[in-house]
Amino acid sequence: MMRDGASEESYSYDDTIVRCFLTVTLLWGFVAAITAALVTSTLLHPRQDAAVEWLSFGRLQPVGVWLFFMAFIGNGVFAGIYYSTQRLCKARMWSGALSWLHFFSWQAIIIAALVSLPNGITQGRGFSEAEWPIDLAMTLVWILFFASNFAMTLSHRRLRRMYVSLWFYIAAVVGMGLNSLCTLFVFPTGLWKSDSLATGMQDALLQAWYSHNVTLFLLIMPALGLAYYFVPKVLSCPIHSYKLTIVSFWTLTLVGVWAAPRLLHYTVLSEWVSSLGMLFGILLGVAVFGGVTNLLLTFRGTEVEKSTNASMRFLKWGVLLLGVYACEEIALSVKSIRAHVDYSEWIIAHSQLGLMGCGGMLVIGMAYWMIPKLFETGIASSKAVGLHFWLAAVGVLLCVLPGYAAGFVQSGVWNAMDDLGILKYDFAESTPFLKMMWSLQMLGGLAYFVGLGVMLANYTKTWMNRAKPYQVPVYHVEASAKQNRPVSTPEPVSILEAAPVLNVAKKVDIWTRLNWHQRWEQSPLKIAVLVALVMLLAFTIEVVPLFVFAGSNVPKIASVQPYTPLELMGRHIYLTEGCVKCHTQMVRPLMPETKRYGEFSQPGEFVYDQPAQWGNRRIGPDLARESGKQTSFWHWQHLASPRKTSPDSAMPSYRYLLDRPIDIEQVDELVQAARERGVGYETDLAEVKNSVSKQAESVAAEIVSKGGTVRRGNLMTFDSQAVALIAYLQRLGADLSAPPAAKTKPAVVGKESTARNMKASQTTTIPSHPELIMTVRNFDMDEMFTALP
Amino acid sequence: MSDHNHNAADSNEASSDDTMTDASFDGIQQHDHPLPKWWIWLFAGCLIFAPPYFWYYHNGTEGRSLADQHDQLMAENLKLQFSQMGELKADRETLLRFTYDDSWLRVGRSIFKTNCVSCHGRDGVGQVGPNLQDDHYKNVTDIADILRVLENGANAGAMPAWKSKFSTNEIVLVSAYVASLRGKSDGTGKPAEGREIAPWPPAPPQEASAEEPASQG
Secondary structure, X not given: OOOOHHHEEEEOOOOHHHHHHHHHHHHHHHHHHHHHHHHHHHHHOOOOOOOOOOOOHXXXXXXXXXXXXXXXXXXXXXXXXXXHHHHHHOOOOOOHHHHHHHHHHXXXXXXXXHHHOOOXXXXXXXXXXXXXXXXXXXXXXXXXXXXXXXXXXXXXXXXXXOOHHHHHXXXXXXXXHHHHHHHHOEEEEEOOEEEEOOOHHHHHHHHHHHHHHHHHHHHHHXXXXXXXXXXXXHHOOOEOEHHHHHHHHHHHHXXXXXXXXXXXXXXXXXXXXXXXXXXXXXXXXXXXXXXXXXXXXXXXXXXXXXXXXXXXXXXXXXXXXHHHHHHHHHHHHOHXXXXXXXXXXXXXXXXXXXXXXXXXXXXXXXXXXXXXXXXXXXXXXXXXXXXXXXXXXXXXXXXXXXXXXXXXXXXXXXXXXXXXXXXXXXXXXXXXHHHHHHHHHHHHHHHHHHHHHHHHHHHHHHHHOOOOOOOOOOEEEEOHHHHOOOOOOOOOOOOOOOOOOOHHHHHHHHHHOOOOHHHHOOOHHHHHHHHHHHHHHHHHHHOHHHHHOHHHHOOOOOOOOOOOHHHHHHHHHHHHOOHHHOOOOOOOOOHHHHHHHXXXXXXXXXXXXXXXXXXXXXXXXXXXXXXXXXXXXXXXXXXXXXHHHXXXXXXXXXXXXXXXXXXXXXXXXXXXXXXXXXXXXXXXXHHHHHHHHHHHHHXXXXXXXXXXXXXXXXXXXXXXXXXXXXXXXXXXXXXOOOOOOXXXXXXXXXXXXXXXXXXXXXXXXXXXXXXXXXXXXXXXXXXXXXXXX | OHHHOOOHHHHHOOOOHHHEOOOOEOOEOEEEOOOOHHHHHHHHHHHHHHHHHHHHHHXXXXXXXXXXXXXXXXXXXXXXXXXXXOOOOOOHHHHHHHHOOHHHHHHHHHHHHHHOHHHHXXXXXXXXXXXXXXXXXXXXXOOHHHHHHHHHOEHXXXXXXXXXXXXXXXXXXXXXXXXXXXXXXXXXXXXXXXXXXXXXOOXXXXXXXXXXXXXXX
16 A cells, blocks of 8 residues: 555554553542542531531532542543544644643642642632642643643644544633633732632622533533543444534534523622523533434444443443433523522532533443453453442432432422411421431442442452553554645535525525535634634623623622621631531522521622632521621530531531630731732731720620630630631621611612612502612613723 | 435434445544434524523613512512501500411511511520510510510610611511510520519400401402
8 A cells, every 4th residue: 555665654542641540530539439428428417526627518528529520520531532532633642741741740739639628728719619829730730731732632633534522622621721710810828828809799700600611621521522432432333413413512612601600690690691691501501412412312222242331331321411411401590490499409419410420420431441442351340340330320319319309398498488478497497308318318429439449449350450561553654744634525516506596595505514514623723712712702791891890780888898807817717617618698689588588689798708608508598697697605606516506407516716716917917918909908917906806805795795605725715716707707798787877879879779669669558668778770781881981 | 415315213224324424533433314303493492582581681671680570579578468457557556456466476476587586586585685575674564665665776776776677567566576475485585684564455356357358458
């Protein structure tokens, strides 16, 4: 065949890196599953006394998520990408050194997060809890070690046209690279401490933006990419529809990133942003469902060999659950559905379905198919694989289904009102049911864990039987220059060619054949640039206006003042302990909610919150209106032994906060950091000290007057960290109902609000109800344009 | 031409090459089946739905924002709660009538729970504020005094004036609930403060409640 021996070249695939990534995937998955069970057990058996500081749900929950997502799914995705990219490009990874750097630095990042998070080193921002050095490292590793290597491999590919998996990988690599920049929007105040640069509403949107897109680019897109490669490989049968492949990829790419604001429905986020999030979220679900349909139709009626049967079952379940996940995405985008289930366990079950169900099952299925190829020997026990399938399936179902049930019960308890509109149940009345469901979920986590243990044993045994040395196939081809040249495709002829119709119709007909797409498939750069442009456009339209037109989006409330130094310290403790994992700070404009907690939240209330602590789960009640609801003494007792004051509570004891002194240097650092962010503190150390001791003494005086002790051991009550946290809790919501004299009307309340009050008073026989007057209008489009210079 | 007219049922005939695209990627081939119709319509439907939805809620018309909708619901709810009683007067007879009316006491209870428990404790056992379950009162000698304390506050502002925050109906209902708490003490509450006063007068004759249906019209 080869006419000129001189232009011949040979290549082989680097499977060592795949083996390494796969090994750590399984190891981390094993650790992740047992951690998940441990995290659930901290809810079932909250610590009675603060013997071990890190053993609390608030601190361990992010560790569990990090392990499952970044370590288990992340490494699994890398293993799959390194395996399939080389084969789809007919090229070895461009740089072995970069592959290894990627491998080791990613594990180092995971370990760093694993050590720092339980020790309370956290940004307190959803999905990007790890402090800035870790985030920075992650961004750099992604761009410098992974994206560059991947891009260079693509540019050296020997197959001009790229298969759909590669399109998904490109989108994931570019999207995740850009998205991780969001985590860097912080202001480092020390090596292991930073403040968010954005405040309140803007910061909450950035958090939502990041966590939505990390799911899109590190879970959904790679999962689809891997499934498109491994499903037809395992089945040895063609993909159902090339056209559906194209259409579902592009729809997902074009609409996916816009859907982030749907995580913040009914919050104080400007409503038009949340509407965009909803509309695009629905489209996102439909687009994912298109890809799932394509894969499911590929499965239909196929028969596979017995040896690959097990991995096919995992893949099939992974794809099926991705379909369920997509349907949930649609449901959870809709505002009125979200109004009922937001902050409930359903939201958590949805993430678990995504991670353990779709991501986990696909990665495991892929692994079982790759293992015999990577070790060049049959899998040690195919019975064990069958056992693992059942353990994993039961594990997923036991985690997800009780979550749904718990969500529905919570929603019922929170929202039930009688015929006169009076709340029927106390907040805590769902907790006993929740505890039953958590027990089931813990069993599910254990089943998943045992399954991965079986797999790990099977894997080790197979590895011991591996071929020594590996027979690495070497391929010989003509020189790459010729291989990589653009392929010209013949212009298709329209079926309307002979028909008497307009030329436009013929052109549309040809366009809908999608043959033009073959040119796009030859250009990774085009796809990458388009993904980046869509992301930038979505960011510009949804996020940037909230910063540029901050004035009209976040109407100023004059009575909202910065936190005092003691309250800043309290807020720092709140962040460190991960209180946000169980408590929201957001009263939504829903009747059951305002009846339970008080007036609904307003954007201007959060302007000193860096970062926002709105939260996404209510295991405990909302705290946005906590001020004055309980006495400081009650909080004091509640922190030390939560079940003394609230018998059903799942909160761990924070007795050590009562025994630990406030470090005035640390308070000063927090104040100085806030001042550098532009919050007006005109204080030096002496004044900070003075302010702290004054406020602490008054809080402590109240505690002591109710029966609290003046000192515990050597520590005076007013010196303890608990006092700082209580001061912060007593501040939450206090500003909004500050004395009327200090309260001025929000800046943008104009003629509309007067009109509204008149209308409101016409519709009701009650002449003046405060709820009707004290409403700040939300953002509207007119204002955005009148705000332009 | 024929390859575009195949229906989805042929998808499993992997051997029928005319539905196959020409390329192969690492051995993976792809059929050229058309898009499922239902999927196209679903996606198009969602796409078509989007602009009118966005226009409807964000063209600046009053009453469509979430806050407005909440306020309307709240107003309707208040109307429902109070349509059966009309505009009440904050006087002694009205208060007496509602003190013995169990169905309305729960409305008073829910207002009390949201606004008063932080000082008076759950069910009025007393915390910063005095115990409301015993027979001792600091600023009350007659049942009607409860109304005055609620409206104007007491103890130099330690008990705030609620006149501006509550409607008159709410003041009556909360006062009625507070009055109904008397005698519920189980001895665990805050120690008594103030003087012991005479028991509340008995319930007024039944005809007072017979008026209620008449005021509904």
